[in-house]
Amino acid sequence: MESDRNVAVFGAYGHTGRFVVAELRERGYVPLLLGRDQDKLLALAQAQPGLEARQASVDDPASLDRALNGAIAVINCAGPFAATVAPLVEAALRAGIPYVDVAAEIEANLDTFAHFAERARAAGTVVVPAMAFYGGLGDLLVTTAMGDWTAADEAHIAYGLSSWHPTAGTLASGVVSGRRRGGRRVRYTGGRLEYHDDALPILEWPFPAPLGPRSVIGEFTMADVVTVPSHLAVPEVRTYMTAEAAADLSAPGASAPAAVDERGRSAQTFLVDVLVRSGGTERRLAAAGQDIYAISAPLAVEAVDRIRTGRTRITGVASAGAVFDAPDFLRALSSHLSLHVPLDARG
Numbered sequence: 001m002e003s004d005r006n007v008a009v010f011g012a013y014g015h016t017g018r019f020v021v022a023e024l025r026e027r028g029y030v031p032l033l034l035g036r037d038q039d040k041l042l043a044l045a046q047a048q049p050g051l052e053a054r055q056a057s058v059d060d061p062a063s064l065d066r067a068l069n070g071a072i073a074v075i076n077c078a079g080p081f082a083a084t085v086a087p088l089v090e091a092a093l094r095a096g097i098p099y100v101d102v103a104a105e106i107e108a109n110l111d112t113f114a115h116f117a118e119r120a121r122a123a124g125t126v127v128v129p130a131m132a133f134y135g136g137l138g139d140l141l142v143t144t145a146m147g148d149w150t151a152a153d154e155a156h157i158a159y160g161l162s163s164w165h166p167t168a169g170t171l172a173s174g175v176v177s178g179r180r181r182g183g184r185r186v187r188y189t190g191g192r193l194e195y196h197d198d199a200l201p202i203l204e205w206p207f208p209a210p211l212g213p214r215s216v217i218g219e220f221t222m223a224d225v226v227t228v229p230s231h232l233a234v235p236e237v238r239t240y241m242t243a244e245a246a247a248d249l250s251a252p253g254a255s256a257p258a259a260v261d262e263r264g265r266s267a268q269t270f271l272v273d274v275l276v277r278s279g280g281t282e283r284r285l286a287a288a289g290q291d292i293y294a295i296s297a298p299l300a301v302e303a304v305d306r307i308r309t310g311r312t313r314i315t316g317v318a319s320a321g322a323v324f325d326a327p328d329f330l331r332a333l334s335s336h337l338s339l340h341v342p343l344d345a346r347g
């Protein structure tokens with residue numbers, strides 16, 4: 001099927017991939033269902049009549065080339081991403097199409113910048129890593145909160161999750177990242193990533209109402225420490241996670257998310273509260289919504305839509321805040337996200 005609306009989704013039958021497929025359809029795109037397991041692909045294609053399934057493996061570049069044939073972009077939802085990013089970006093570059101992923105693996109996100117920045121720029125194409133809840137939304141919020149600032153002393157991103165029932169992919173990605181760090185922890189300070197063995201601080205974060213002050217784990221370091229400093233001069237980028245959600249994630253036998261509505265979203269709610277500080281001035285912005293996996297779909301699909309329609313600022317490997325008009329992007333997601341701008345923090 002040849003169409004200017006074909007978008008390839010690698011890992012289409014995964015939990016996040018399914019949300020992305022549904023979102024693409026809702027927005028008038030034609031998802032091409034890509035993945036390594038033929039049986040899982042066929043089962044998905046049966047549930048999604050009219051869509052084409054194309055088996056492809058990261059070990060077989062020719063299969064990826066066939067799978068991307070006729071696609072205008074590819075969204076990679078197959079994690080752990082340490083194994084999938086490079087083959088998929090290579091295939092996207094060969095096909096001459098943009099690449100977007102939902103990776104929240106700090107080292108894999110860094111590799112994407114390190115390995116592909118020059119080639120993507122030379123090809124005049126866009127590669128957007130971490131175009132999802134972690135890494136993408138935080139970067140859009142920080143960029144919007146910064147406003148006319150191009151530099152700040154600190155950026156803080158506090159994740160107020162009501163709970164966190166992780167998917168198998170999230171847990172597997174955590175294991176891969178942990179192994180790559182030799183079991184160490186990571187934080188972004190003094191303008192660089194620092195690996196350490198210090199205990200994580202527990203503090204109270206003043207989330208806006210209705211959540212209010214909550215106990216959070218500090219230095220619960222997420223992909224925002226790659227995306228934000230990739231384009232903004234902020235030497236201290238810190239991320240925080242509500243203690244309950246962090247405990248859910250590390251609980252033995254943590255259960256997967258359970259659908260509670262017709263979209264397949266879980267009951268999980270989130271409030272992402274961003275604070276940037278420069279000199280004595282603070283600016284704040286928060287966004288609330290439901291289900292961190294589900295919200296990743298409109299984020300990734302909006303990115304593809306903006307790339308397709310030329311609403312991009314740069315080429316090469318670029319994070320959400322660098323490549324898109326961040327406030328306009330957030331406004332476009334108003335049916336999925338509600339934004340809170342505190343009256344006392346407009347800077």
Ligand SMILES: NC(=O)c1ccc[n+]([C@@H]2O[C@H](COP(=O)([O-])OP(=O)(O)OC[C@H]3O[C@@H](n4cnc5c(N)ncnc54)[C@H](OP(=O)(O)O)[C@@H]3O)[C@@H](O)[C@H]2O)c1
Nearest residue numbers: 011014015016078079102104132133134167168169170173
């Ligand atoms: N940045 C964010 O906020 C954000 C949001 C959502 C998801 N994610 C990340 O996205 C990834 C997927 O999450 P999920 O919730 O969709 O998990 P999931 O339901 O477990 O799905 C994982 C998908 O990845 C595929 N996959 C894994 N390794 C692969 C490989 N080497 N080659 C081909 N396919 C491979 C799986 O295929 P098989 O079944 O064949 O193994 C499956 O389709 C995780 O890394 C997760 O952390 C990040």
